[in-house]
Amino acid sequence: MNTGKSIINRRFRNNTYTNITLKLIIINAVVFLLTTYIAPRSAYYLAMIPSFVLHGYIWQFFTYMFVHGGFSHIFxxxxxxxxxxxxxxxRVGSKEFLLFYLLTGIVSGIISFLCYLAAGTNVILVGASGAxxxxxxMFAVFYPYARVFVFGLIPIRAPVLVVLYAFIELSSQVFGAGGNVAHLTHLSGLLFAYLYCRIRMKINPIDVWKRTM
Incomplete structure (x- = not known):
C-alpha cells in the first residue's frame, strides 16, 4: 500500500522506548576499558585514522565514535x-533515536575523513562528540524552552546554546584554535542533525526556535 511517504521519512513501526541511550553508554564504557586498560593497541583498529581507512579499515567510520581519549573525554x-x-x-522512540545517533556519528566521521584527506593530514579521530x-x-528542537546550566551555574536556553556552540566551533575551525578538539566533526554533527530534522522529521529547527523566542 502506498503511504505517500518515501523511505527517507517513513517512520518505524512499534517504535517504543527501550532505553537505547543507556545501552550506548554501556558500549562506550566497555570500549573505553578495552582500549585503555585491556588491549590499548586495539584503539588503532577502532579509532578513525585516514591512512588506515585508505587501506581498507572502513569500519572505523562506525567504531571511532565509541573510542575516547581519556576519562574526562568519555565522562x-x-x-x-x-x-x-x-x-x-x-520523544522520537528508541529505533528512531538509534538510527539518528549512528547516522550522525558516521556522517560526521566521513566528512571529517574527506576534509583531513584533502588537507593531507593523518590524524586520529575518536569520540562521540559529533553524534x-x-x-x-535535536534536543533544542523538541525542548526549545529547556534551559541548560553551563558549568552548572549559567542558565542558557537550549536553542541559544546550540547557536553559541556552532559559532564557537566554526570560529575555532577557521582560526585554528582549540588544540586537539575535532571542531570539524562537531560542526558536521550539527549540520547533519539539522538536515535530518528538515528531511526526515519534516521539522525546520529555525522556524521552531523563532516561534519560541
Missing amino acids: FNMLSLFIFGTMVEQ IYGVLL
Whole structure:
C-alpha cells in the first residue's frame, strides 16, 4: 500500500522506548576499558585514522565514535548523552533515536575523513562528540524552552546554546584554535542533525526556535 511517504521519512513501526541511550553508554564504557586498560593497541583498529581507512579499515567510520581519549573525554560525552539523549529518545522512540545517533556519528566521521584527506593530514579521530552535538540540536528542537546550566551555574536556553556552540566551533575551525578538539566533526554533527530534522522529521529547527523566542 502506498503511504505517500518515501523511505527517507517513513517512520518505524512499534517504535517504543527501550532505553537505547543507556545501552550506548554501556558500549562506550566497555570500549573505553578495552582500549585503555585491556588491549590499548586495539584503539588503532577502532579509532578513525585516514591512512588506515585508505587501506581498507572502513569500519572505523562506525567504531571511532565509541573510542575516547581519556576519562574526562568519555565522562563528559556520556554525561551529555545521558542528559540530552534520554529526553530525545523518549520523544522520537528508541529505533528512531538509534538510527539518528549512528547516522550522525558516521556522517560526521566521513566528512571529517574527506576534509583531513584533502588537507593531507593523518590524524586520529575518536569520540562521540559529533553524534552528541547532533543530539543536542535535536534536543533544542523538541525542548526549545529547556534551559541548560553551563558549568552548572549559567542558565542558557537550549536553542541559544546550540547557536553559541556552532559559532564557537566554526570560529575555532577557521582560526585554528582549540588544540586537539575535532571542531570539524562537531560542526558536521550539527549540520547533519539539522538536515535530518528538515528531511526526515519534516521539522525546520529555525522556524521552531523563532516561534519560541
